[in-house]
Amino acid sequence: MKLRKFNAHGLDSMRDCLDRARQGEPLDFTQSIEDPDLTEIIDSTLEISYRAFHSRLAAGRFFNQVVGPIGPDADRDVGMWSWLSAVWAPSLAPEGKSVGRDYRWILEPANHQTYYRHLLAFPTLMVKTHGGDESVLSSILAGPLYAPGEINEQLGSVQEIAGCRSLLEAATALYVKPDTGEVRRGAASKGPGSARRLREVIGQFVLTWDFYEMDAVQVLAMLPPEFERFGAK
C-alpha cells in the first residue's frame, strides 16, 4: 500500500480505537488505514507493507530507510508515525498484550517525557542518529517492539545520553551479552550498576564532561565501582 499519514480525523479515530481496545474490544485499524477521509498519501511513489521484525533495531533500520526520502522533518510527523503504528498494530500489541498509553502509538514530538516512548519513531530516530550500529544501539533498543523496557526508559529519557554514541556504546557493553544479544540480569533493576543508576551518574557527569569527545572505553573507565559487576573497569 502507499505510505500515508493520518489527518486530524484519523488521529481522533485512532484514539477512539485505542480506547476501545483498553475496554476489551479487539484492536483493529484495518478500516481506517486506507480510508481517504482519515488519511492522506504522503508520496505516491512510496510503497510499504507490513512485515514482522526480530528486533527494535531491525525495525529502526527498516523505517529509517522508508522515511528517509520524505525529508528531514519526517521524524516529527505525527500523522505518519501514527499511521505506521496502526499498520504495525499486530507487532505493537500482539495478542494478550495491552495497547498501553496513546503516546506509544501517537507521536508527541514536542513532549520530552513521551517522544522516546513511541514504539516506532524512537527506534528510527536512534538509527538515524547513530547509523544502525549494533554495538551502539543494542542496549537502548533492546526488547521486543511492543515492550521497549527499562533501558529504553532510562537512557531514552535523557537526550544527552540518547544522542551520544560513546554513552550508548558503553551502555551496550555493560548491559548486553555480546554472544546472544540478551540483556544481562540486573540491568533493568533499581540496584547498583543498573541502567537507572547509569542515568543518574551520567546526569551528574555531563555537567563536567563532554562525552562526545570520548570513546566507550574512556566512559567505562570513569564509572564508579558499582558498575564493575557489569564489566566496567
Add this chain to the structure above:
Amino acid sequence: MSTRTLNFTGRQRILRNDISLVLSAEHNGLRLRGAVRLGELASLGGHVVVELYRQSTRERMECGEASSEVTVNAAYPTLHAPHALLCDVKLVARSGDLQGQILAAARGIRPDLDEGLGGRQGLLPFEPRPLGQLLWRLELGDEQPVVLVNEAIEDWNGFVRNPLFTVTVMPAIAEGALRWTWERRQDFDSEPSDVLSGWAEVFRDLGIDVSARAEAGDTLDDLTADLSEAFGKRHRFLDKWNDIVTGGGEQ
C-alpha cells in the same frame, strides 16, 4: 536534564552577553552564525562546540580552537524547524588527562532568528501540533515552556494573536510558566539557562522575585495568587474584554 548543577571542577561560565548567535534557514537545514567572546577564558585552551537542540534532537558542531573571540559559522543539517531551539556552548579540553572536560560553558542559550525567520525569538514559542479537539496546551518541557496550538485551526497564527486568546488564555499560560520557573528555582544559584533567566525577569518585572520569595518561605500558591493579580492589572484584561464585547477593541 533537571539535575541541580554541582560544580566541583572549576568549570567557568561563559556569560550569555558574550555570545551572539543568529539562526538562519538554508536549503539543507539551519545555519548558526555569530561569535563567542571568550576573552580571558581563551587561556584555558580547548575548543568551542555549539550544540543546537530541542526535545528530541541535538546536533553539535565544532567551531574552532579557543581564542578571545571565536567565530561561529556552522551548518546543522538535521534540524529544520528553527523555533524552540536552544544552544549549549561549551569550551572543551581536547587533549591530555583533561580530554573531554568542560572547561567553560553556557547552557540554554536562545539564538536570535534572522529576518527571514521572523527576527528575535520570543520567550514563549508557539508550535502547531495535532491536538484532537483541544485548541491549545502548555507543554512544560525541560528546556522551556512551549504553547502547542492545534494545527487544524485555520490560521493558527492569527488565533494566538487574537485578543480573545490573550485575555482568556494568557493568564493560565503565565501561571504555568511561573510553575516551571518555580520548579527550577535552585538553578538560580548555579547556571540558569537563558529561558529561565528570561522568565525570572518577566516575573520580577511584575513584582514577583521567585528566588527571593522562595528564600522567604513563600509557596507557589502565594506567588500564583500575586501573579494573577499583577498580570491582570498590567494587561487590563477586564478592560480589554469589555472593549472586545462592546466592539470598541482592536479586534
